[in-house]
Amino acid sequence: MNSLLQLKGNFEQASSNLKPGSPNLPAGKTVEVIHLEKLRNHLKELRRFWSKESLFSGALISGYYNKVAAKSNRMKGLLSKGSITANSSIVGARFTNAESPKHIITHYVALEIIDESIDRLNECIEILNEKFNGRISDDIIKKINKKQIMFTSSKIAKTNFLKVIVDAFYIEKFDVLVDDIELKDESIVTIYKTDVKATKVMEKLGISLQFARVMDDTTILLRPDELGILKQKAPYLISMAVSDIAELTKDDFNFCNDTAITIPSPNNEPIIGVIDTMFDENVYFSEWVEFKNMLPEEISLAPSDYKHGTAVASIIVDGPASNPHMDDGCGRFRVRHFGVAAGNQFSSFAILRDINEIILSNRDIKVWNLSLGSKLEINRNFISPEAAILDGIQYENDVIFVIAGTNKESNEKQQKAIGSPADSINSLVVNSVDFENHPASYTRKGPVLSFFTKPDISYYGGDGKNFMRVCTPTGEAFVRGTSFAAPWIARKISYLIDILGLSREVAKALIINAATGWSKQEFDSSLIGHGIVPMKIDDVIQCPEDEIQFILSGVSEKYDTYNYNIPVPVSKDKHPFIAKATLCYFPCCSRNQGVDYTNTELDIQFGRLTGDGIKPIDNNYQSSKVECFTWEEDARKLFRKWDNVKHIREILKKSNRAKKCYD
Template identity: 25%
Template sequence: MRVLRSIPKLRINKPDAIRTIVDVPFKLPEVTELKNNFKVCIFDGGIGDNHVISDWVNEIIPSDVTSSHPSYLTHGSEVCSAFLFGPYNHDTQTFSPPYSKVDLYRVISMTDSDPDLFDVLTRIEGVLKSREYKYANLSLGPHLAVDDDEVHVWTSVLDSILQDGHCLVTVAIGNDGDLEGEYARIQPPSDMVNCFSIGASDTEQPDWQRADYSCVGPGRSPGLVKPDGVIFGGSQSRPFELYSPLTHSVTGTAGTSFASPYALRVAAGIDSITNFDLKPSTIKALMIHHASNDGHHIKDVGWGRLPHSPEEVVQCLEDEAIIVYQGELNRSEHLRIPVPLPTNIDCTWVHLKATFCINAITDPEHPLHYTRSGLDITFRANEHKIKKEAKHASTKPFFTNNNLYQSEEELREDAYKWETCITRSQRFKRQTLENPIFDVKYHGREQGGDSLSDPTPLSYSLIISIRTQGNSNLYNTILQQNQTLQAVQVEPRIRL
């Protein structure tokens, strides 16, 4: 016998004990025309016919889904509502307007008898393979913790579909974070390296904590930093108050099932209010770039608490500028990315923050070498300071794995090369920076060794924020001195 493990069950919404009807007045947004060129889908238990939000939701029922259950419909409809409207606003007694319509796929049937949940996975796989959607959400999956020694079939199948970067999929990490030891770890397929795994915080206020039910990291290596981030998902003292389409009321609940579509709502909002064709990996990088850790352990919250609105992402501080790079790299190709720091900036300190996100080619047959593509990143602070012995611009470590998990395997020199997302901020004396650059090289390997057999290009996104203390004209100065940069126009929604 090679391995013995329990048969997984389908996780829907645990803890389901946190569920109350909130007796408050509310008003749904008016139906307006949405001018988006992207499509969004949610895979869940369906919504049924007893609802009033058909202007925003199109339910699709596969031919082999012949029956459902009230709990499936309740979960599916409320996950959909969390994406469309977000949480209830007590100040305005309303819900926020949707950024996009959504296709809701009913992928769960009461007649499904496969213990490995292949029926559910096959339905999801078929939709994602059509490459019709730019955004998707999964608030379901096998109810078991990840295994370091073996990649779960849900993870391997979906990761291989998403490795080309055509779709950003938010995945709930599970609600067993209050269990002990390994049982509290994230659950498949949230350990995918090509997804956006979402945990839950207990409040939207500055004194937030990880919700006690939200599962914890680490993920596998590579993919150690899991969840990617947390966002408000509700708690016993501060429930996630959402609109329930089946009861036409405000319901207080909690779970990563609702944090995940809430994060997807922010992602779709960023795309909706900007006039630039941002890649899915760029949207993910932007949200992680703006995550705030606030002193929490990385295994609990990943990169930190994610922004709750797209405006938090696209707005700069007065002395800050955010630069977005996105593109593709071919195998063994070298890329030099400039950090457009103006030459005449008068300040003492410069704060740089950089976030790289890629979509990696995966190899599920080798869990220890799961990703076959990665980036080798070198930061050069001063292009004119030449090392005599090396004959190239001096380098300075920018990304290190010191903030990852401390184990012998994880502290290998090249461990971070194979991570699909890395972010770091550093402070520099102004005089130490002279035309700083990032040198990036695409590395590929197969079964732990280098390989040139796969010509698939690697999709990358880099977010750089530059902040110069005391200089409020940074943004305009960068645009004036860098004519190749294009300003991203933002069309925020005006709310009275």
């Protein structure tokens, strides 16, 4: 086996030299006056509507696009004025429910911005009627840009005229977006960000909110009657809402006769944080676990409330003792265990507050295991509040969460989307496979927001006749579930970070890279993620004799961040290898942006240097049997680039040949 190599040195940084081109339509496309008139009339109606509303001074306006819109295709001439851009007023983004989705982007703008947009549309309508016979094509716009057709107007600048025309091509209509939300329990509600805080807006509606029911300026906890008032008086305010009462996914437990297991006292082993149900301090490994009950004292606890959390902790501390066939070579770990849930239900809002407090009070812990998950499916248009909190914590702190991918129940036969918080983008989300490397019978599926690959990876969680052994308050039990796959990955991540001293970015990339192979992916990534992680930690940090595995890490400070000094073998002026690469980073995220959730994009190119740049490796590793997105091709490409885990690889074939080494 070859050891992992860490390449030292600085990444080169360069600012972007790209300049935006002149506005134009796609080839062969036109815009007609009748469509401009329709958009103008929409804005006039919205202007009248919002002038009568008194909750805040501005207006919420949603633009309905005719496609999944790249940021370069979004509004620039409409809903803009002077230095105020349309992009700066975005407060939400979602997709339509069609098979091939389209963007709906919501803006909060001043009424004078609407007036300016109406004026610009009027001026464009007048110009099209007077000079272009009521329609304008991409060819005409090209000639205007090249000054082959002179544009003269005392009312609107040429650039603004062209921007409005291009905007009109991509926008089907303007409207007020109202989502039909039906929730019976207390609900975590996020309202659109305006110039008035959520508490003040609710006060105007007759809803009084105490501090304990306010998460931030836009996220609040409402009772069913209060949600009814909001829906009746100001339904347009609701950006997203989810039930606060989440029912836990179930894991199967079969109890057996107890077998005596002993364990030495802990020394200075790494500590993994666990956020789960309660922990029983009478089990054989209790000396290895520091436990704190986070629930209010008045909540009574039943013996069953200790079962799940104790089982999860037993795997982290001493999993190989009960499952010698799964010995990963990582040793034992101490656990700091926080009990945040009891019974089969929990309050998401309460847990959100608890998690923030827990992380800030335990900064010495780098790796956290969270094996709680909701039975409800995630929403395709927004990240759950729990996942958003976890993503924010991981962006702001040097920690990583390992999260169970949630389970289907045995009576659920249809495919089911994963539940929160497994939609956390920055976390390492783990699904289960059986010991024959097939997706487990209880596996739920991604992706998240229709394009982020979740789960990230899969591991053995017990299934069929091969359950996993754990310790519970009532003795040893045979279990299955993603809850019991995740702790094994938490052990590996902690080994890489706390024992080997690697960064969380490198640790996450190594785990994901180890799960990938050299052949075409057999199962859909929405079920198993990037693949199945090897059992032995040595197979993560070492590679076969015919491979070289190395890591690069750094900080991206400018538009281009690159390293052209990677030592790869050359034989007879050729590269006798195929390659794969995995990129991981932890971006800042904005939940109020809906489907446009991540704020940062990093791309990766890996391949041979030519005189003109890089000849990237072939990246066609998806099997033809694997399910593809139903979106048009440009939408898939557009949003894959926002994924914060990127894996590229060439396929090992019998016909592989050495590649030319360019000068």
